[in-house]
Amino acid sequence: EAGVTQFPSHSVIEKGQTVTLRCDPISGHDNLYWYRRVMGKEIKFLLHFVKESKQDESGMPNNRFLAERTGGTYSTLKVQPAELEDSGVYFCASSPYRGQNSGELFFGEGSRLTVL
Amino acid sequence: AQSVTQLDSQVPVFEEAPVELRCNYSSSVSVYLFWYVQYPNQGLQLLLKYLSGSTLVKGINGFEAEFNKSQTSFHLRKPSVHISDTAEYFCAVSETGGSYIPTFGRGTSLIVHP
Numbered sequence: 001e002a003g004v005t006q007f008p009s010h011s012v013i014e015k016g017q018t019v020t021l022r023c024d025p026i027s028g029h030d031n032l033y034w035y036r037r038v039m040g041k042e043i044k045f046l047l048h049f050v051k052e053s054k055q056d057e058s059g060m061p062n063n064r065f066l067a068e069r070t071g072g073t074y075s076t077l078k079v080q081p082a083e084l085e086d087s088g089v090y091f092c093a094s095s096p097y098r099g100q101n102s103g104e105l106f107f108g109e110g111s112r113l114t115v116l
Numbered sequence: 117a118q119s120v121t122q123l124d125s126q127v128p129v130f131e132e133a134p135v136e137l138r139c140n141y142s143s144s145v146s147v148y149l150f151w152y153v154q155y156p157n158q159g160l161q162l163l164l165k166y167l168s169g170s171t172l173v174k175g176i177n178g179f180e181a182e183f184n185k186s187q188t189s190f191h192l193r194k195p196s197v198h199i200s201d202t203a204e205y206f207c208a209v210s211e212t213g214g215s216y217i218p219t220f221g222r223g224t225s226l227i228v229h230p
Contacts, residue, residue, distance in 0.1 A: 004159065033217065040125070043160075043206060043220035056215060091160070104150065105218065107159035 002026065004108035006092050012114045018080040021111045023092030025074070031095040032075050033105060034067060038088040046090075049075060061086075082115045089113075118143040118209045122221035130229050131199055137192040137224045139181075139207030149190040150208040150218060151181055160206060166190065177201065202228045 005024045013019050025032045034046040046065070047057040051072035060067070064083070069075040079086050089112050093105035119142045129135045141147060148167050152160040164175025171183040181192045190207060204225050208218040 035220070040222065042120070042222040045217055045219065048215070048217055056217065093160075104162055104165060105160075107152075107161070109157070109159040 004092055004094050004106055006090075006108035006111045008111060009109065010112045010114070012116065013082055014116050015084055016081045018078065019082055019113060021077045021079075021090050021092075021113070023075045023077070023108060025092070025094030026096075026106055029094035029096050029106070030072070032069060033093045033095075034075070034077055035091040035093065036088050037091065037110075038085075043091065046077075079113070082113075084115050087113055087115045118147065118211055118219050120207050120209050120219055120221035122207055122224050124224050125222070126225045126227065128227045128229060129197055132196045134195050135193065135197050135201075135226065137205050137207075137226065139190045139192065139221060141188050141190065141207070141209045143188075143209060143211055146212045148210045148212060148216075148218075149181075149183060150210075151175065151179070151190070151192050152206045152208060152220075154204045154206065154223075156203070163192070163205070197226070197228050199228050199230060201226060 007022045030051050032049040035043045037043045045059040048055045049069045052069050066078045089110040091110045093107045095105050121140045123138050150165045151163040153163045154160045164173050166173045166183045174180045179194050204223045206223045207221045210216050210218040
């Protein structure tokens with residue numbers, strides 16, 4: 001069974017440009033999460049999808065970030081326009097269901113974003 | 117809201133020595149607790165978890181952790197580390213009966229020297 005896959009693994013862009021990160025969760029996992037880790041700091045929650053619906057987007061930093069999950073399968077996270085402070089590693093994770101899953105997540109390898 | 121504190125950003129240790137990685141949490145309700153490990157160039161993977169029952173939890177690769185409710189801690193231990201244990205370790209907490217979305221600490225880098 002394929003794990004969570006993320007693309008690209010590394011992206012280097014200039015301030016003001018746009019970047020789109022993609023995540024393919026494990027097949028059949030309704031829950032999809034985006035997290036971000038800025039160098040040396042904690043892994044911070046960004047948002048949570050249940051199928052195609054945004055369940056919780058309380059962690060999204062501002063309106064330059066837009067996440068979508070069309071059809072409840074893969075998800076994209078777009079940053080437009082990118083700022084220097086957006087640099088970090090963006091992790092995607094999925095899980096099969098809430099509650100009974102008790103918070104155990106399956107992570108991708110992350111997409112490292114560098115904004116110059 | 118819950119929070120996690122990992123006091124040690126880096127823990128160097130010699131091979132075959134014991135190690136303890138510290139984790140303290142804060143929450144107003146009951147919690148689930150997790151340790152994840154991230155090896156170089158890989159995603160995070162679950163090492164062990166505490167949901168209920170015995171406070172001593174055993175995980176993969178010989179790691180174990182003990183839930184201490186009075187001290188709000190969930191320290192990770194291994195009696196004898198190997199070079200291959202070099203990785204970053206993240207403690208996480210989620211609240212029972214809530215959204216179950218885990219909150220992570222800032223990670224502890226375990227560096228095992230030969």
